[in-house]
Amino acid sequence: MESGGEVRVLEQSRIFPTMGSAAAPPSLLLTFFDVLWSTSGPFRRLFFYDFPHPAAVFADSVLPKLKSSLSLALARFYPLAGNLRCSVSHDDVSEIGWTEGESLSFALAECDSGFHELSGDHARDVSKLQRLAPRPIWSGAAKPLLAVPVTVFPDQGFTIGVWVHHVACDDSSYTRFVKSWASACRAGEIVEPAAPLFDRMEIPNPLQLRSVNFIPGYENSGTREASTLASNLVTATFALGQEHIRRLKCWVMAKAGERNTTFHCSTVVVTCAHVWVCLLKTLGDAGDETAHFTFTADARDRLRSPVPETYFGNCIVPCFVEVKVSDLVGEDGIFAASEAIGKAIEDLKHGALKGVHGMCERWYHVTQKLPMTLTGSPKFKVYDTDFGWGRPVKVETVLQKTRAMYLQDSRSGDGVEIGLSFEQHQMDAFERHFLSGLKLLPE
């Protein structure tokens, strides 16, 4: 089997947003949500595209289009072309924005082998995926918000990595930026999705958070990649097709009927429930301890004054779920997990900011308890990201720790894809639990 080869940097260049003669747009003050999510550091996704042509063809026909379209997309999503900074006049206010002369650092790398290996679903070294999407280094005042490392695998394909610091935006805005770039590359101009909205006047600030200063660990987001390579972990992708999702929902709803209870029972709910149960069994958690799961909900349409879908920035809230481990690893574990997750989603009907006053403390407390966490959402349809060379053969969110899962649409269109990282022996155990749990479901 081909293994991931050495990644050599071929080119470091700068991409300036195509601003024309317009004045630099104003910087954006951080909102309560941005400050809240700045603690999460960066998130990054790798898009793999088949391209069975020599490197010279890539350099002549793909690279110039990727760069010119990126410049157009950066003009539209201008804060991403700039930096995070603390206001000169007010130390307690942080902002993101682009000023004249700022540009994005663009790295092109080459790797001789491993495209098909790295774009598979089987267990792959996390560190090899990390090398395709290195972090930009934060040094001094320059705190870049975006990096887009591109790696060409001659005669095989190429990868586009998109690394965004969470202080800039959530996954909904991230996906809009990437799809705008893709559409500009495909069509020569941005044809979709709709332009982002930057107005922050209606964003509430219940905790009066305005600055990332003093947020523990946020400076570490700029440390060198080598120090954080997850060399002991592998990542694998699991598919859950529509038929299994249907059976999971039926089984859960039948149990709910027997117990005379109702709750929100969606694809996201039953998928997370199944993964949570398998993860606990894999890690050998047991007993009367409480297991924790945290996920995020889009708050745009869950605020007193709804925020448009196109709003750029963070507009998500954390949701907390807890269930006794013994209930989760028991016979009806998937039901117990589904009920708790479904009820947490239903609770959002009372407004995304219900309970906001204890939110930071609760989040800190739960983080100490090693929760399972969720990133991504099937509704973002990452496989529709077409730069002009077809749909990606794989989209991977790089997960550098265990107990984190990603959830996305599937390339085939049948159901969802789930990603997790574990040590190899744990991954083998997880796979056994995942498959045997599905086999037990009634037809």
Ligand SMILES: CC(C)(COP(=O)(O)OP(=O)(O)OC[C@H]1O[C@@H](n2cnc3c(N)ncnc32)[C@H](O)[C@@H]1OP(=O)(O)O)[C@@H](O)C(=O)NCCC(=O)NCCSC(=O)CC(=O)O
């Ligand atoms: C709270 C939720 C997770 C609950 O999801 P659910 O799917 O259970 O519930 P829902 O009300 O949204 O959807 C109910 C049903 O409608 C369908 N549905 C909803 N929106 C849809 C859309 N745009 N297109 C097609 N179908 C859609 C769902 O598939 C589901 O049906 P069916 O059951 O058939 O599927 C979600 O509402 C939500 O807010 N999702 C966004 C979360 C988010 O932004 N995550 C990224 C965070 S940032 C990040 O990830 C980066 C990081 O932190 O690392």
